[in-house]
Amino acid sequence: MELYISTIKEFIDKGEIVDAIVDNLHLIHDNKDSREYVINRISDFLNTLQDDLTILVETEYVDKVYRDCYYTLYSTKLREYYRNCVRISFFTPEFNEQTEITVENIEKIKNAYRGFLVIRPLAECCIGRNVISPSAKNKKFPGMCICKASIPSTCMGIKMRVSGFPHSSQDGEMMSCAETTVWSILEYFGNKYSEYRPVMPSDILAALKPFAYERQLPSGGLSFEQISSALKNQGFGCKVYEQTNPMFKELFTCYIESGIPLAVCIQTKEFGHAVVCVGRNETNRTVIDSAGTFNIMGGNYYVWNKSIENFIFNDDNYPSYQHTTFKKPTAYYNSIDWDSGEITHFIVPLHPKVYLDGELAIKASNYLAIRKLKIPEMSVIRTFLASNRTYREYIMRNPDMTEEAKSVYLQIDMPKFVWVTEISDKDSFLNNKVNCLILLDATGSNIDNEGYSSLLFYQKRDAGTFFNKKNRWFENIPLSLPSLFEAFNDNIK
Incomplete structure (x- = not known):
């Protein structure tokens, strides 16, 4: 194994280091065009990062994902594919060539x-598994709020961790864009939650084998039904939404606000494509002004989930964290062929015990807010899913709640996940504050559109009401609660 250390800028400028890396890849087609293509792909990736970052290059790296593809497919071919990769690790300038x-x-x-980047010995598809911290991106990339998992790695025998979202390019034979989408979502959940596990590409093929009506290799891509089936096979209770749904964009935003990455199906005039939506741009709350108000049950209200336009996508054809709009999801291609791309479906990998989906939760909370709480028009409504653990931690850390009030909130019976609707007057919302609150049971019934069968708690200003399990009905809390408190912002960061 050989090591190279330099800054990104020096790395790109020093042609001999780049050539040494390509030499160590042992490309199946080691000609001028292939070498140039690989160098350009590496440069394209590095040019999205801050150029003063230090990189450490390790040759003869054994990558678990590529090895799985190698033994499943590439080792069976007549021409000899190399089985080792090259890995590039990234560091802030505090670590450099002089650091012992x-x-x-x-x-x-x-x-x-x-973070790190694996370079595979595949000339046309060299960008392999990678996880990059958003803080490593250069100024061309806006501030982002994304789903993050702490991904383990090693470098020079030191155990490392990087907080980001897994990414890879497709290899064109074993993994198309759809399989890569499934792999990255499972890699994220498998590293973040103990209920799930990361999977290898061969595991995805095995999961889809019962649904395959023709050969699986080389891959011809997957339909949205197959993407959902592959995720469902790994323990998710998937929901699939189609473009014809009148709440399509609102639900898309709602799930992103809930910290759930989405498998997104895009269709152009000529072909289909799959990407992962991992979050949204950092957005000033004044965006509700440009979006305007929306009519809900005869009244006009601001709706946060209808106001967001800019999202972050992981696309296997580009480096991680591409920012674009919901209406133009492939705008970053800057190509006529991709200009017509639009989102036709998205698949939500929900926890299997979340029986109340986003559409029903929004309808129920809107009904309760307007008919039960009688919130004034021009209020701002924001609905999202949160885990019991994360929401309770938010309560414990909330600076606007007294210890007595926190005790009340923490004694509310909650399932593993709750649907939260925060309601604020406009001025309070712009200051990241909440006036009214509704909590719905995510394991609740979906047969009551008015929401009472799933209602856990509601609060208007300082008055709160909760569902008493002993009496099996609602009971007022004999304590004044904070009438204005800090909003929840812990799902995506």
Whole structure:
């Protein structure tokens, strides 16, 4: 194994280092065009990062995902494919060529770590598994709020972790854009939650085998039904939404606000494509002014989930975290062939015990807010899903709640997930504050459109009401609650 250390800028400028990396890839077609293509792909990826980052290159790297593809497919071919990869690790300038790799410096090196990129020995599809911290991106990329998992890695024998969303390019034979989408979502959930596990490409093929009506290799891509089936096979209770749904964009935003990555199906005039939506741009709350109000049950209200336009996508044809709009999901291609791309379906990998889906939760909470709480017109409504654990932590850390009030909130019976609707007057919303609150049971019944069968708690200003399990009906809380408190913002960061 060989090591190379430099900054990104120096790396790109020093042609001999790049050539040494390509030499160590042992490309199946080691000609001028292939080498140039690989160098350009690596440069394109690195040009999305801050150029003062330090990179450490390791050759002869054994990548688990590529090895799985290698033994499933590439090792069966007549021409000999190389089975090792090259890995590039990224660090802030605090780690550089002068930093001694010693026990005393381990914590310094860990704190400087910003992710890794695996380069596969496949000329046309060299960009392999990678996880990059959003903070490593350069100024061309806006601030982003995304789903993040802490992904383990190693470098120079040191155990590292990077917070980001997994990404890879497709290899064109074993993994198309659809399989890559499924793999990255499962890699994210498998590293973030103990209920799930990361899977290999061969596991995805095995899961889809019962549904295949023709050969699976080389891959011809997947339909949205097959994407959903592959995720469902790994324990998710998937929901599929189609473009014809009148709440299509509102639901898309609602799930992103809930911190759930979405498998997104895009259709152009000529072909289909699959990507992962991992979050949205950092958005000033004044965006509700440009979106305007919406008519709900005869009244005019601001709706946060209808106001967001800019999202972050992981596309296997591009480096991670591409920002674009919902209406033009492929605008970053800057190509006539892709200009017609539009989102036709998206698949939500829900926890299997979330029986109340986003559409029903929004309808129920809107009814309760307007008919039960009688919120004034021009209020701002924001609905999202939160885990019991994360929401309780938010309550404990909320600076606007007294200890007595926190005790009341924490004693509300909640399932593993709850649907939360925050309601604010406009001025309070712009200051990240909440006036009214509705909590719905995500395991609740979906047969009551008015929401009472799923209602856990509601609050208007300082008056709160909860569902008493002993009496099996609602009971007022004999305590004044905070009439204005900090909003929840912990799902995406």
